[in-house]
Amino acid sequence: MRPIVFVAAFLLAGCSKKEDRVQAKEDRVQAKEDRVQAKEERVYVSDEDGGNVIVISTSSDQVIARIPVGKRPRGLRVSPDGTRLFVALSGLPKAGPGADESKLPPADPSADGIGVVDLTSLKLLRTIPGGRDPEVVDVTSDGKRLWVSNEDAAEASLVDIEAGQVVRRVPVGKEPEGVSIHPGGKVVYVTNEGDNSVSVLDIETGQPVAQIATGGRPRSVAFTGDGRRGFVACETTHALTIIDAQTHTRSGELDLAGDLVRPMGLVISPDGRTLYASGGRGKTVHVIGLDEAAPRVKNTITDVGARPWGIGITQRGDRLYTANGSTGDVSVIDIATGSVSRHIAVGGSPWGLAVR
Numbered sequence: 001m002r003p004i005v006f007v008a009a010f011l012l013a014g015c016s017k018k019e020d021r022v023q024a025k026e027d028r029v030q031a032k033e034d035r036v037q038a039k040e041e042r043v044y045v046s047d048e049d050g051g052n053v054i055v056i057s058t059s060s061d062q063v064i065a066r067i068p069v070g071k072r073p074r075g076l077r078v079s080p081d082g083t084r085l086f087v088a089l090s091g092l093p094k095a096g097p098g099a100d101e102s103k104l105p106p107a108d109p110s111a112d113g114i115g116v117v118d119l120t121s122l123k124l125l126r127t128i129p130g131g132r133d134p135e136v137v138d139v140t141s142d143g144k145r146l147w148v149s150n151e152d153a154a155e156a157s158l159v160d161i162e163a164g165q166v167v168r169r170v171p172v173g174k175e176p177e178g179v180s181i182h183p184g185g186k187v188v189y190v191t192n193e194g195d196n197s198v199s200v201l202d203i204e205t206g207q208p209v210a211q212i213a214t215g216g217r218p219r220s221v222a223f224t225g226d227g228r229r230g231f232v233a234c235e236t237t238h239a240l241t242i243i244d245a246q247t248h249t250r251s252g253e254l255d256l257a258g259d260l261v262r263p264m265g266l267v268i269s270p271d272g273r274t275l276y277a278s279g280g281r282g283k284t285v286h287v288i289g290l291d292e293a294a295p296r297v298k299n300t301i302t303d304v305g306a307r308p309w310g311i312g313i314t315q316r317g318d319r320l321y322t323a324n325g326s327t328g329d330v331s332v333i334d335i336a337t338g339s340v341s342r343h344i345a346v347g348g349s350p351w352g353l354a355v356r
Contacts (some may be wrong), residue, residue, distance in 0.1 A: 075136030310353030
């Protein structure tokens, strides 16, 4: 009996070692895939003054490229397939609210457009029309069309990307800025800073669907993944207007407390449970819980940076990035600790931000 027992034990040991080797190999493959994903995820930041898109690696939190794109790049958006970046460019001189236009440099309409950047080569492929003074852009789920806000023209433009032309121009409110396509893909929301409203347009025809009153100077819009709720960052009333995004009606308001808080950018966590709002001159990021019946501010991250504006989150939901316009840097926020872990010097005037 002893030889049989010995052989059985030997075979079992061999199987165990083989299984261990297979598991170890699978673990190595998974670890490699995790590293590749982390390496490939990047932060894209528009530098309004420098005319570049700045590329940051999330694995090192260092600048890896600067892509010249044109004058005054502001809003930017990655295509659904992750291959291209669309950047709003403007030939209008930079000026704050209430500026004396007679003292500004002349406009350069030839610089208006949408820069199309290849995210493999990290080079500008071409610039296509985007209407007058493009500011923010969103791309349809099929990656074929763009909706663009045209701030100086009080319009929104529908752009055919392949044809490289504006196919529809739609009047909206005064000083349109934020542009967000509803997850259902049937309407697009455009924030109107000058008259405190959001225009809801049919995504195909551009026909008005609704006009929603908001708080003061609405900047951006974010939707929950199920498309039931929308949130509008309202700069001068330091609050978010809450929207019933099925009926396109205002359903409430959420105050964001703090000195000089001016809500700007919005991003929702990958799990859909948390909304993050950059606080502009308040140097804050507000953490808003969405996993209860009523949204509530769960935490305020302070000393984020000078005037955090654009904001984005990693696919894993572990880090936030904010574009800090007046100090030329990008903040990295560790979500687990709720604190800034690093400031990345990029120079210029960071405005928009996307993570992909």
